[in-house]
Amino acid sequence: MNESDKEKxxxxxxxxxxxxxxxxxxxxAKSGSFLKANKRLYDTxxxxxxxxxxxxxxxxxxxNKDDSTRILEELAIKEENGEYIEKRTTPFVIDxxxxxxxxxxxxxxxxxxxxxxxxxxxCLVDVTEEELHKQLFERLPIGAYxxxxxxxxxxxxxxxxxxxxxNSIKEMIGMPITDLYLNSADAHAFHQKIDKEDAVVNQxxxxxxxxxxxxxxxxxAYKLHGPRGEYIGxxxxxxDSRMEGLYRELMDELAVGFYRVKNVDGEDQxxxxxxxxxxxxxxxxxxxxxxxxxxxxxxSKETYQEYLEGLKKESAxxxxxxxxxxxxxxxQGARKTLQANISNLYDEAGNIKGRLGAxxxxxxxxxxxxxxxxxxEDIGKVFHSFxxxxxxxxxxxxxxxxxxxxxxFSIDRSLYSEEITPIIQAPLNRLIDWLDRFKKYTxxxxxxxxxxxxxxxxxxxxxxxxxxxxxxEIPPEHQYHIAREAAFQLNDLISIIKKGILPRELIKQVxxxxxxxxxxxxxxxxxxxREGLLEADHQIRELREFVVSRRKPLNPKEEVFFxxxxxxxxxxxxxxxxxxxxxxxxxxxxxxxxKVREREFIxxxxxxxxxxxxxxxxxxxxxxxxSVYSNITVTAIQLTIENWGVPIPxxxxxxxxxxxxxxxxRLSSDRKRPGTGIGLYDSRQVIEQHGGTLYxxxxxxxxxxxxxxxxxxxxxxxxxKLPI
Numbered sequence: 151m152n153e154s155d156k157e158k159x160x161x162x163x164x165x166x167x168x169x170x171x172x173x174x175x176x177x178x179a180k181s182g183s184f185l186k187a188n189k190r191l192y193d194t195x196x197x198x199x200x201x202x203x204x205x206x207x208x209x210x211x212x213x214n215k216d217d218s219t220r221i222l223e224e225l226a227i228k229e230e231n232g233e234y235i236e237k238r239t240t241p242f243v244i245d246x247x248x249x250x251x252x253x254x255x256x257x258x259x260x261x262x263x264x265x266x267x268x269x270x271x272x273c274l275v276d277v278t279e280e281e282l283h284k285q286l287f288e289r290l291p292i293g294a295y296x297x298x299x300x301x302x303x304x305x306x307x308x309x310x311x312x313x314x315x316x317n318s319i320k321e322m323i324g325m326p327i328t329d330l331y332l333n334s335a336d337a338h339a340f341h342q343k344i345d346k347e348d349a350v351v352n353q354x355x356x357x358x359x360x361x362x363x364x365x366x367x368x369x370x371a372y373k374l375h376g377p378r379g380e381y382i383g384x385x386x387x388x389x390d391s392r393m394e395g396l397y398r399e400l401m402d403e404l405a406v407g408f409y410r411v412k413n414v415d416g417e418d419q420x421x422x423x424x425x426x427x428x429x430x431x432x433x434x435x436x437x438x439x440x441x442x443x444x445x446x447x448x449x450s451k452e453t454y455q456e457y458l459e460g461l462k463k464e465s466a467x468x469x470x471x472x473x474x475x476x477x478x479x480x481x482q483g484a485r486k487t488l489q490a491n492i493s494n495l496y497d498e499a500g501n502i503k504g505r506l507g508a509x510x511x512x513x514x515x516x517x518x519x520x521x522x523x524x525x526x527e528d529i530g531k532v533f534h535s536f537x538x539x540x541x542x543x544x545x546x547x548x549x550x551x552x553x554x555x556x557x558x559f560s561i562d563r564s565l566y567s568e569e570i571t572p573i574i575q576a577p578l579n580r581l582i583d584w585l586d587r588f589k590k591y592t593x594x595x596x597x598x599x600x601x602x603x604x605x606x607x608x609x610x611x612x613x614x615x616x617x618x619x620x621x622x623e624i625p626p627e628h629q630y631h632i633a634r635e636a637a638f639q640l641n642d643l644i645s646i647i648k649k650g651i652l653p654r655e656l657i658k659q660v661x662x663x664x665x666x667x668x669x670x671x672x673x674x675x676x677x678x679x680r681e682g683l684l685e686a687d688h689q690i691r692e693l694r695e696f697v698v699s700r701r702k703p704l705n706p707k708e709e710v711f712f713x714x715x716x717x718x719x720x721x722x723x724x725x726x727x728x729x730x731x732x733x734x735x736x737x738x739x740x741x742x743x744x745k746v747r748e749r750e751f752i753x754x755x756x757x758x759x760x761x762x763x764x765x766x767x768x769x770x771x772x773x774x775x776x777s778v779y780s781n782i783t784v785t786a787i788q789l790t791i792e793n794w795g796v797p798i799p800x801x802x803x804x805x806x807x808x809x810x811x812x813x814x815x816r817l818s819s820d821r822k823r824p825g826t827g828i829g830l831y832d833s834r835q836v837i838e839q840h841g842g843t844l845y846x847x848x849x850x851x852x853x854x855x856x857x858x859x860x861x862x863x864x865x866x867x868x869x870x871k872l873p874i
């Protein structure tokens with residue numbers, strides 16, 4: 151800035167006579183360097199009054215260095231409209247602390263050349279406290295507070311104090327936030343999380359009120375940053391105490407005895423519990439239970455000692471654990487057997503200061519277990535009987551198919567829709583033609599001598615049904631059923647015609663066509679019955695193995711060739727694969743051995759292979775396939791079973807719903823495929839028991855296929871990874 155412009159700017163600034171204002175007033179060059187300022191500005195910005203202010207720039211105080219540029223851009227726009235910048239709140243760094251300043255600013259222009267900006271004049275107002283409170287109450291809900299860098303309360307509102315059971319804000323000031331947490335470790339974890347993430351929203355925590363009651367609270371907070379981004383505290387809010395009531399109500403409705411004990415002078419005293427706990431042990435009310443030594447609720451000194459030993463053993467390994475059985479007694483002396491779920495509470499030094507627990511009444515457990523054991527044995531016997539029955543019925547159906555098959559249907563596999571239609575179409579056309587001849591001939595005769603009026607109506611209806619069954623919109627699997635029903639009714643009508651009324655050849659041809667349609671339809675039904683029995687046989691075996699395996703003790707693992715396991719599983723589903731016209735493409739390393747429980751592992755493989763077959767789509771003029779191949783790493787063998795057909799929706803994979811017991815996906819009933827919802831659940835459990843993993847993927851089979859279009863075929867892969 152040249153001396154002439156500087157002199158002009160100072161003179162114009164002096165004419166405003168604003169240096170005596172009770173706020174910080176300044177004049178700065180276009181570069182940001184101070185030209186003039188009043189004493190209040192020195193104090194506001196923490197500048198020593200002995201320092202030459204022209205050596206200092208206002209830009210030095212901005213946290214965001216781009217703020218100066220943005221302010222000048224805003225000013226230029228405003229001055230075009232005859233305005234200036236006012237009440238623009240901007241963060242400054244003053245003495246290593248963040249302060250919020252309201253900026254008022256306008257340009258000073260050369261009177262001889264209004265385009266030429268000589269300098270900028272303005273004022274600063276420290277609004278830090280107002281801004282912080284504004285942020286606090288605008289961003290966060292009721293129960294607001296602020297902590298310093300040591301996590302001590304520096305300010306809060308009345309609601310915050312009342313939520314924690316304190317009568318005044320004064321009681322809260324200076325209190326370490328850890329004193330308000332049930333577990334000090336949770337307070338430290340919250341500090342670390344907010345320091346890392348800058349903000350936490352609606353995190354559920356367990357706090358402790360002044361009267362020692364547990365407070366369930368939802369906390370939202372955000373980090374306060376220092377000049378270098380360091381943690382200098384936080385501001386936050388806590389949801390009102392109605393949340394506690396909701397949780398209390400929930401706990402009281404559950405059939406679980408929740409409680410909290412605190413170690414006081416060597417005694418584990420009950421400090422809190424729910425209604426179910428009170429009723430479980432016969433307490434009158436909460437006051438009757440508070441302060442009682444929980445030791446007195448155990449059946450004897452010996453059982454309590456066993457319980458304490460269990461606590462020590464489990465707590466040495468983890469903070470949350472389960473102990474069962476726990477033998478206790480009510481205040482009235484009744485004995486109970488419970489399961490205890492425990493979570494230890496620790497002080498800042500890591501010492502156990504108490505525990506949270508939940509008691510579940512298992513008094514009738516052993517009796518129920520025995521009943522379940524007996525029932526499981528009975529179910530196993532029933533399933534075995536069904537399996538034996540299937541093994542007898544399926545061969546009988548096979549023999550019937552061979553005997554009645556005059557139409558070149560494949561003997562060893564299922565019939566597909568495109569095969570049924572051409573076989574039944576020809577005899578259906580012949581029958582319709584002969585029925586038309588029958589109708590024309592009877593017109594020349596006295597119709598009442600052949601059928602009564604109702605029978606003629608049935609005849610016309612059956613003829614119409616046969617013609618309608620040729621409609622291409624009717625699925626072939628329904629077409630034969632409709633034709634067979636009409637043929638049976640026609641057969642009953644033809645059989646009541648008296649001899650000699652109609653030509654013998656006419657009756658003969660009609661009956662021949664009727665018999666042919668019934669024979670074809672019955673043959674198709676035999677195929678479907680066999681397919682259904684094969685599917686049901688697998689489901690019964692699957693259920694039987696699933697139930698029985700949980701009753702029998704686990705066999706020791708044995709080292710076997712992995713290829714032999716795959717081959718045995720493949721042989722078990724071979725007949726089902728043949729019936730579905732599906733071939734296997736197998737590529738397995740034959741040298742690798744694994745250590746498994748053979749029967750259980752083969753069952754898991756059978757489930758996966760059966761699913762791959764069942765959910766494959768038939769390819770017209772092509773055999774469907776299931777690929778089975780392995781890959782070897784240094785430490786594991788990976789087996790992949792792949793099929794082309796029914797998709798698995800993305801959400802069912804991501805949420806792992808498909809591995810849930812009894813779950814059947816929304817697309818699994820495609821083409822009326824039956825199932826139990828056990829296979830994947832059982833397979834995954836077995837594989838994980840062997841130290842392995844099982845996961846499935848399902849993607850469009852065609853490159854570029856839309857992943858949400860479930861009408862197209864998908865490639866589904868089940869991948870097993872097993873250590874070797």
